[in-house]
Amino acid sequence: MATLPAVGVAIPDPRPAARRRPATLARFVRKNPLGAAGGVLMLVLVVAALFADVFATHNPVRTSSRVLVAPGGEFWLGSDNLGRDLYSRVVHGSRISLAVGLASTLLGAVVGGLVGLLSGYVGGKTDLIAQRLMDVMQALPILVLALVLAAALGPSLTNTIVAISVVIAPRAARVVRASVLSIREFAYVESARALGVGHLRIAFRHILPNTFGPFVVLVTAQLGGAILVEAALSFLGLGIPEPYPSWGRMLSIAAAEYAQKAPWLVIYPGLAISLAVFGTNLLGDALRDTLDPRLRGS
Amino acid sequence: MRAYVCQRLLIAGVTLLGMSLLLFVLMRLAPGNITDVIFESAGYVDEADRHRLEAELGVDRPVIVQYTRWLADLGRGDLGKSYRYDLPAWEVIRPRLPVTVELAVLSLVFSVLLGVPTGVISAVRRGRPLDYALRVLSLAGLSMPSFWLGMIVILLLVRSLGLIPSMTYVSPFDDLRANLFQFLLPALAVGYRSSALIMRITRSAMLEVLREDYIRTAWAKGQREGSVVWRHALKNASLPVVTLIGIEFAFLIGGLVVTETVFNLPGVARYLVDAIQFRDYPIVQNLAMLIAVVVVLANLAVDLLYSWLDPRITYGGA
Numbered sequence: 001m002a003t004l005p006a007v008g009v010a011i012p013d014p015r016p017a018a019r020r021r022p023a024t025l026a027r028f029v030r031k032n033p034l035g036a037a038g039g040v041l042m043l044v045l046v047v048a049a050l051f052a053d054v055f056a057t058h059n060p061v062r063t064s065s066r067v068l069v070a071p072g073g074e075f076w077l078g079s080d081n082l083g084r085d086l087y088s089r090v091v092h093g094s095r096i097s098l099a100v101g102l103a104s105t106l107l108g109a110v111v112g113g114l115v116g117l118l119s120g121y122v123g124g125k126t127d128l129i130a131q132r133l134m135d136v137m138q139a140l141p142i143l144v145l146a147l148v149l150a151a152a153l154g155p156s157l158t159n160t161i162v163a164i165s166v167v168i169a170p171r172a173a174r175v176v177r178a179s180v181l182s183i184r185e186f187a188y189v190e191s192a193r194a195l196g197v198g199h200l201r202i203a204f205r206h207i208l209p210n211t212f213g214p215f216v217v218l219v220t221a222q223l224g225g226a227i228l229v230e231a232a233l234s235f236l237g238l239g240i241p242e243p244y245p246s247w248g249r250m251l252s253i254a255a256a257e258y259a260q261k262a263p264w265l266v267i268y269p270g271l272a273i274s275l276a277v278f279g280t281n282l283l284g285d286a287l288r289d290t291l292d293p294r295l296r297g298s
Numbered sequence: 299m300r301a302y303v304c305q306r307l308l309i310a311g312v313t314l315l316g317m318s319l320l321l322f323v324l325m326r327l328a329p330g331n332i333t334d335v336i337f338e339s340a341g342y343v344d345e346a347d348r349h350r351l352e353a354e355l356g357v358d359r360p361v362i363v364q365y366t367r368w369l370a371d372l373g374r375g376d377l378g379k380s381y382r383y384d385l386p387a388w389e390v391i392r393p394r395l396p397v398t399v400e401l402a403v404l405s406l407v408f409s410v411l412l413g414v415p416t417g418v419i420s421a422v423r424r425g426r427p428l429d430y431a432l433r434v435l436s437l438a439g440l441s442m443p444s445f446w447l448g449m450i451v452i453l454l455l456v457r458s459l460g461l462i463p464s465m466t467y468v469s470p471f472d473d474l475r476a477n478l479f480q481f482l483l484p485a486l487a488v489g490y491r492s493s494a495l496i497m498r499i500t501r502s503a504m505l506e507v508l509r510e511d512y513i514r515t516a517w518a519k520g521q522r523e524g525s526v527v528w529r530h531a532l533k534n535a536s537l538p539v540v541t542l543i544g545i546e547f548a549f550l551i552g553g554l555v556v557t558e559t560v561f562n563l564p565g566v567a568r569y570l571v572d573a574i575q576f577r578d579y580p581i582v583q584n585l586a587m588l589i590a591v592v593v594v595l596a597n598l599a600v601d602l603l604y605s606w607l608d609p610r611i612t613y614g615g616a
Binding site for chain 1: 309312313314316317320321324325327328430433434437438440441442443445446449450452453456457548549550551552553555556559570571574575577582586589590593594
């Protein structure tokens with residue numbers, strides 16, 4: 001006669017361990033190999049930026065008489081028209097790209113997100129005015145608006161960050177507003193209101209945290225865009241001024257002049273920009289699939 | 299429908315008015331007024347000359363007067379004067395328009411030709427290696443700065459084939475082949491980048507439509523794959539794609555700015571960059587306004603096209 005398992009004895013779970021307790025990172029990698037590749041690229045970018053001094057072999061701004069030396073030997077990726085080591089400049093350039101990209105994206109996303117929260121939650125006239133303002137700011141292509149802003153403010157590190165964040169803000173406002181509009185109608189918000197919770201508390205404690213998913217997706221997606229805009233502005237001489245080693249700046253007209261004689265000056269900084277942006281785009285896509293249930297499976 | 303059109307027109311008008319205010323304020327923020335810039339390059343400052351010039355330009359008038367006068371000028375189609383060329387701005391812009399229009403149209407054509415088929419194939423082969431490959435390829439396009447792509451293409455051409463695209467503009471009416479040769483690469487560089495967005499929206503729209511009952515019916519009737527996918531599914535999936543192409547247009551103009559500079563094409567977008575670099579602010583203000591008008595009109599056209607394409611959408615309450 002089969003005995004029933006004694007009370008207190010754990011009944012073995014028929015599901016395999018990995019399924020019962022999903023290791024989220026491992027699962028993310030398996031389900032999103034492209035996203036994981038993007039994550040690795042981002043990691044390389046962050047590590048390069050944090051430890052640029054360790055990885056660089058030369059001072060990125062010190063000039064020397066050995067100009068336009070081909071890659072190999074002392075200069076791994078060659079030297080530029082002022083005899084600076086291209087490899088060290090590309091490594092240090094990751095700092096500029098990442099710092100400007102992150103700072104402008106976060107600034108724009110936070111300011112835009114607050115506008116979106118306000119206009120979505122308050123509604124009515126406030127919403128209408130905020131909406132029209134966003135329309136205005138999106139009536140110019142990203143790069144054109146950033147160009148005009150950068151021109152008005154003058155080229156500097158801070159101004160570049162401000163110019164790019166202004167361009168990002170309306171996009172963040174749109175995303176946050178859309179999710180606030182749907183969250184506002186949920187029963188739990190109504191019950192909070194019935195309990196007498198104040199508007200500010202409802203907006204910031206009950207609604208804002210639930211917009212986090214789309215917000216993260218937006219920040220990742222805009223980060224790549226911000227890096228590209230910085231590169232374009234610096235390329236046109238309206239972004240990061242010398243002597244900061246900005247990737248866009250390295251590709252600038254001066255480099256184009258030496259393109260035939262020293263193609264490495266064109267190839268490597270551009271490759272660095274493309275890989276960094278590629279990483280954010282891959283990761284952003286995967287995050288969107290994971291965090292935004294409406295898009296799941298598409 | 300009529301009310302809807304009126305409402306959209308009103309919104310477009312308000313948007314452009316807001317844009318004019320924004321641009322006007324921004325250009326006043328820029329360091330120094332236009333007389334400083336002109337006299338700076340001249341190298342000496344004669345106060346009397348300077349006041350005469352300020353009066354001629356109207357920059358000594360109150361800001362409100364300057365703004366309304368600018369709007370009135372724009373309304374009459376007067377785009378002001380280019381200080382750099384000492385010509386009416388319109389005379390500088392007019393010969394440049396065909397260059398930008400040709401480049402924009404070619405780029406748009408390329409981005410649709412590249413984006414729609416790859417999006418459809420990617421959706422049909424979803425989760426397969428081909429899907430992954432196409433998605434990576436399109437995302438790579440989105441990740442490369444179009445100006446860098448242009449530089450690399452020129453570099454490759456010169457290195458491997460010894461070909462150098464003409465550095466001066468050739469009109470299509472003078473020499474069509476040389477003209478196309480000149481425009482092909484920049485248009486491909488911009489179009490490849492833009493195609494990524496079209497590819498993604500096509501893919502997700504197709505995935506949605508392919509799940510519908512009528513598609514299953516089409517399969518059940520024994521229709522061939524080509525007919526199901528390209529005739530039945532793509533037709534209904536094309537709506538979001540059409541909308542995107544309108545939004546894309548703005549994105550594309552942004553791409554032209556740097557591409558025209560790299561390929562040395564004398565277009566309007568290049569003129570904007572030149573004007574910024576030479577601090578020809580009245581021109582920057584007017585060109586940016588011109589671009590905004592084009593973008594707003596393009597979006598308006600797409601909205602109206604949308605309601606015409608999809609009879610299910612009514613705008614009674616909107």
